[in-house]
Amino acid sequence: MTLHLKNITLPIVEDEALEKTPSPPQIEFCSVTKMYGAVAAVKDLSLAVRRGEFLTILGPSGSGKTTVLMLLAGFVAPTEGDILIAGKSVGSVPSYRRDQGIVFQSYALFPHLTVRRNLEFPLEMRGMKAAQRATHVDRMLERVDLKDFGSRMPSQLSGGQQQRVALARALIADPPFLLLDEPLGALDRNLREQMQGELKSLHREFGKTTICVTHDQEEALTLSDRIVVMRAGEIEQTDTPEALYDRPRTRFVANFLGEANILENPGFKVESDATRPSGTVPMIRPERIYIAAATAPKRADADQRQFVTGIVEDMIYAGPLRKYYVRAGSSVLIVREHVAAGQQIFRSGDEVRLEWLRCDVRFVTA
Ligand SMILES: Nc1ncnc2c1ncn2[C@@H]1O[C@H](COP(=O)(O)OP(=O)(O)OP(=O)(O)O)[C@@H](O)[C@H]1O
Numbered sequence: 451m452t453l454h455l456k457n458i459t460l461p462i463v464e465d466e467a468l469e470k471t472p473s474p475p476q477i478e479f480c481s482v483t484k485m486y487g488a489v490a491a492v493k494d495l496s497l498a499v500r501r502g503e504f505l506t507i508l509g510p511s512g513s514g515k516t517t518v519l520m521l522l523a524g525f526v527a528p529t530e531g532d533i534l535i536a537g538k539s540v541g542s543v544p545s546y547r548r549d550q551g552i553v554f555q556s557y558a559l560f561p562h563l564t565v566r567r568n569l570e571f572p573l574e575m576r577g578m579k580a581a582q583r584a585t586h587v588d589r590m591l592e593r594v595d596l597k598d599f600g601s602r603m604p605s606q607l608s609g610g611q612q613q614r615v616a617l618a619r620a621l622i623a624d625p626p627f628l629l630l631d632e633p634l635g636a637l638d639r640n641l642r643e644q645m646q647g648e649l650k651s652l653h654r655e656f657g658k659t660t661i662c663v664t665h666d667q668e669e670a671l672t673l674s675d676r677i678v679v680m681r682a683g684e685i686e687q688t689d690t691p692e693a694l695y696d697r698p699r700t701r702f703v704a705n706f707l708g709e710a711n712i713l714e715n716p717g718f719k720v721e722s723d724a725t726r727p728s729g730t731v732p733m734i735r736p737e738r739i740y741i742a743a744a745t746a747p748k749r750a751d752a753d754q755r756q757f758v759t760g761i762v763e764d765m766i767y768a769g770p771l772r773k774y775y776v777r778a779g780s781s782v783l784i785v786r787e788h789v790a791a792g793q794q795i796f797r798s799g800d801e802v803r804l805e806w807l808r809c810d811v812r813f814v815t816a
């Protein structure tokens with residue numbers, strides 16, 4: 451379609467076509483390897499991060515998460531491969547010229563400077579005039595709810611308050627992207643959840659591309675647009691939180707993100723609507739299994755379900771959840787049930803019937 455204006459002919463780009471044009475990645479790892487002696491901390495890693503994306507790197511200790519951030523920040527150089535920022539190789543750009551906001555686990559606030567001076571520091575480094583710095587700092591202190599704390603020393607703040615100062619300091623100079631290494635690692639559970647909300651709202655407001663390292667799976671699921679699961683220096687799977695949890699490709703991912711019943715030789719035939727790809731084992735999440743008395747009437751959609759009988763080995767009450775361990779065939783299945791009024795509670799030794807929809811069975815590589 452074209453639009454004619456006097457002598458000028460302009461092509462009209464349909465909205466739909468615009469939406470289909472993917473924006474170029476802001477950050478790209480191209481087959482990056484980092485060796486420490488004979489140990490590959492990161493192995494042939496390729497990853498593209500979109501502008502504005504909140505990407506979380508999740509993985510067990512020693513899997514290479516911090517090394518990925520160090521490479522991007524320029525604190526260590528790749529042994530092989532290249533890193534591009536906005537399409538340009540940054541191999542030869544020193545870390546102090548890379549301009550990113552960084553928050554490491556230990557906050558790393560300057561202990562001898564007040565909160566205000568901590569926030570002013572990155573602005574001063576960029577040569578901003580005092581009056582302008584003051585306005586920026588005021589605005590940021592207000593944003594992180596620390597308006598009256600500017601003259602305190604970091605040691606006079608709680609963990610959560612220090613964390614907010616660290617985030618504010620990372621954001622204040624408007625870096626092109628944020629690197630967060632276990633930013634909430636030092637906080638207790640309640641504060642951690644509160645700060646997760648804060649991180650999310652800061653991300654929404656500032657729209658900064660953020661790469662966040664954590665080994666807390668719940669945190670990763672809550673915060674991220676996409677999650678990268680790392681294992682021994684390599685990417686095991688990259689996906690949205692929902693896809694990663696609901697359709698893990700490997701047994702490692704299934705087990706690392708939540709609990710999984712891996713039905714490898716379970717002692718009963720596992721039924722499924724899909725054919726099982728070779729080299730895979732069936733898996734079902736504990737919350738997809740229903741537990742009922744062995745004699746309870748079946749539901750109307752019984753033809754879409756698999757039923758197995760079992761004996762309860764243990765029941766664990768965890769506030770809003772009840773977790774059952776049920777021996778069925780030659781395996782022990784974990785069942786997770788939300789506590790609700792009128793539910794029948796089973797005890798160890800009870801005979802029960804487990805059931806699940808056949809379409810809830812997944813296949814993961816062994
Ligand atoms: N400076 C170094 N010298 C030698 N080996 C290193 C160095 N830094 C990291 N490693 C090794 O590289 C691997 C990856 O380390 P990295 O710090 O990236 O792991 P991580 O995923 O961040 O772990 P954690 O969750 O414990 O912080 C580990 O085996 C580690 O021992």
Ligand SMILES: [Mg+2]
Nearest residue numbers: 515516517631
């Ligand atoms: Mg680390």
